[in-house]
Amino acid sequence: MRHPQTRAVHPPVTEPVGSSPMGVPLYQGHLFSFDAADDLAAAFHDPGETFFYARMGNPTVRSLERAVTELEGGAGALATASGMGAISTVLMGLLRSGDHVIAQSALYGGTFALFQDLAERWGVDVTFIPGDDPAEVPDALRPTTRLLYLETVANPTTHVTDLPAFTEAVRGTDVLTVVDNTFAPLLCAPIEHGVDVVVHSTTKYLSGHGDVIGGVAVFADGDVHKRVWSHSAELGAVADPFAAWLTVRGMATMPLRVARQSASALDIAGRLAAHPSVTRVHYPGLPDHPQHEVARRLLPDGCGGVLAFELTGGRDAGRTFSEAVRLIALGPSLGHVSTLVMHPASTSHRQMDAASLAAAGISEGTVRLSVGLEHPDDLWSDIDQALAKSAAG
Numbered sequence: 126m127r128h129p130q131t132r133a134v135h136p137p138v139t140e141p142v143g144s145s146p147m148g149v150p151l152y153q154g155h156l157f158s159f160d161a162a163d164d165l166a167a168a169f170h171d172p173g174e175t176f177f178y179a180r181m182g183n184p185t186v187r188s189l190e191r192a193v194t195e196l197e198g199g200a201g202a203l204a205t206a207s208g209m210g211a212i213s214t215v216l217m218g219l220l221r222s223g224d225h226v227i228a229q230s231a232l233y234g235g236t237f238a239l240f241q242d243l244a245e246r247w248g249v250d251v252t253f254i255p256g257d258d259p260a261e262v263p264d265a266l267r268p269t270t271r272l273l274y275l276e277t278v279a280n281p282t283t284h285v286t287d288l289p290a291f292t293e294a295v296r297g298t299d300v301l302t303v304v305d306n307t308f309a310p311l312l313c314a315p316i317e318h319g320v321d322v323v324v325h326s327t328t329k330y331l332s333g334h335g336d337v338i339g340g341v342a343v344f345a346d347g348d349v350h351k352r353v354w355s356h357s358a359e360l361g362a363v364a365d366p367f368a369a370w371l372t373v374r375g376m377a378t379m380p381l382r383v384a385r386q387s388a389s390a391l392d393i394a395g396r397l398a399a400h401p402s403v404t405r406v407h408y409p410g411l412p413d414h415p416q417h418e419v420a421r422r423l424l425p426d427g428c429g430g431v432l433a434f435e436l437t438g439g440r441d442a443g444r445t446f447s448e449a450v451r452l453i454a455l456g457p458s459l460g461h462v463s464t465l466v467m468h469p470a471s472t473s474h475r476q477m478d479a480a481s482l483a484a485a486g487i488s489e490g491t492v493r494l495s496v497g498l499e500h501p502d503d504l505w506s507d508i509d510q511a512l513a514k515s516a517a518g
Contacts, residue, residue: 149188151370155179180363189369190341192376193331197306197323198316199343201350203357204369208307208326209235210362211340215303215322216240216272218356219349222248225269229256229286231279231486233305234469240274256286257415262294270300277315277423278308281433281469281493282486283407285416285423292319301349307460308429311383316345318423322353329460330430332368332375333382339368382462382498387427389504390496394432396505402442402516407486408432430496431459433469439490442515443468446492449511452503459495464504466494 127135157176159165168177176182190202205211216239220226228240230253243249250269254261262273273295275286292302301321306313310330315323325331327339341364344350357363387410394408409420409428420428436442446466447455453464469491496504 149185149370149373151366152176152184153366155183155366179366180361181358183364183366183369185366185373186364186369189327189364189373192373193325193327193341194343196310196314196376197343198314199323199345199350200347201354202341202343203350203354204327204364205340205342205357205362206364206368207338207362208324208328208340209239211324211326211342212236212305213239214357214360214362215324215342215353216243216274217360218353219301219303219322220247220249220271223250223269224271225250225252225267226272226274227252227254227262227265227270227300228272228274229254229276229279229284231256231282231284232274232276233280236274236305256284256291259287259290259294262291266295266298266300270298273300273302274304275302276305276308277313278409278429278431279486280308281407281431281491283308283409283414283428283431283433284486285409285414285420285428287416287419288313288315288318288320288423308431309424311380312387312424312426312429316343321345321349327372328458330379330383331460332372333379333460333462334371334375335458335461335463337368337371337375339364339372383430384427385498386430386460386496389499389501390430390432390494391428392501393494393496393504393508394434397432397434397508400509400512402437402512403434404437405435406432407434407491431493432496433491433493435488435490436492436512436515438515439488440468443490443492446511446515449514450507451510452499452507453494453511459493461495462498464495464497464499466492469493 168175186204189204194202205214228251240251244251252265254265278285303322304315304320306315306323307326307329323343325341327341328337391410394406394411397403398406409416453466456465
């Protein structure tokens with residue numbers, strides 16, 4: 126019989142016999158032991174389905190990776206500690222000094238800042254294009270071009286990229302297409318349109334409840350997946366098992382949430398478009414949106430829960446509106462069950478100068494709204510009173 130001190134350090138491990146768990150078990154521990162030294166050594170080179178140290182893989186994290194791989198129709202996935210962790214892992218895993226990237230100008234601010242850093246410190250050249258016409262791509266191609274970076278629905282202007290046309294523009298080259306699909310999970314499957322890598326901030330719609338920070342990258346090709354995995358293991362931006370478990374739990378209700386949020390966002394966008402204090406509404410579901418026809422093809426089941434709008438009073442009106450809402454929360458992020466509002470130019474896109482903001486279609490008066498699960502009539506009541514206050518100054 127072992128001493129109590131030893132038994133405290135080595136509790137028995139309970140594994141199910143004759144039954145299976147209904148949900149994904151949470152493997153919070155990060156170490157796994159082996160019976161054979163050669164098996165441990167082999168795991169360091171290619172872990173596959175063998176787990177030994179959580180920076181290289183964890184059963185709960187792997188469950189999330191498999192779930193999102195199936196969701197996007199890929200060959201494999203890498204879960205990370207944040208959405209920017211996923212983007213950084215992919216870009217740093219696929220690029221080196223001297224490479225060239227083509228990216229649309231309407232990008233999330235953090236992604237734009239990362240491209241600036243890669244250009245200034247690592248010598249990666251970046252050409253920004255409007256993303257309206259696929260003919261922009263061959264005009265920007267160079268022998269050193271390695272990546273085309275796009276967003277399915279751009280943050281916050283809701284610019285919709287014609288993914289089939291843009292991937293066709295690099296077909297037959299060595300250029301890989303990377304697409305941020307954070308705004309359109311379930312609504313669009315970019316890999317079906319020829320995309321090589323899809324990234325998500327799982328913080329948003331996949332987890333959906335505002336209690337997780339995470340990211341994931343999904344790969345259409347297993348070799349590209351393995352190449353980036355090798356880099357990610359050294360970069361260390363790995364997902365926490367508990368965050369992965371919460372995300373898998375949240376994904377179970379995502380079909381219901383996304384459908385409701387898309388329908389409510391369209392409802393609110395229509396009401397905003399008819400309001401005298403609003404000069405413009407950015408939402409692909411509206412007929413006057415520049416990419417409305419593209420959205421009808423690419424997003425037939427809904428355009429997501431995020432919209433943006435411009436107020437007649439500019440930045441001051443936007444500030445007044447954001448502080449006047451009562452049901453809606455003034456806060457960062459999106460895809461939450463609760464509705465959120467924020468001012469992109471001073472928050473999520475603060476890294477951009479005036480020229481970059483203009484190129485991305487973001488004005489000083491742009492207000493972003495992430496529609497939650499509240500009843501749209503209650504949301505409109507709050508929005509309407511806030512608009513009245515912003516108009517009054």
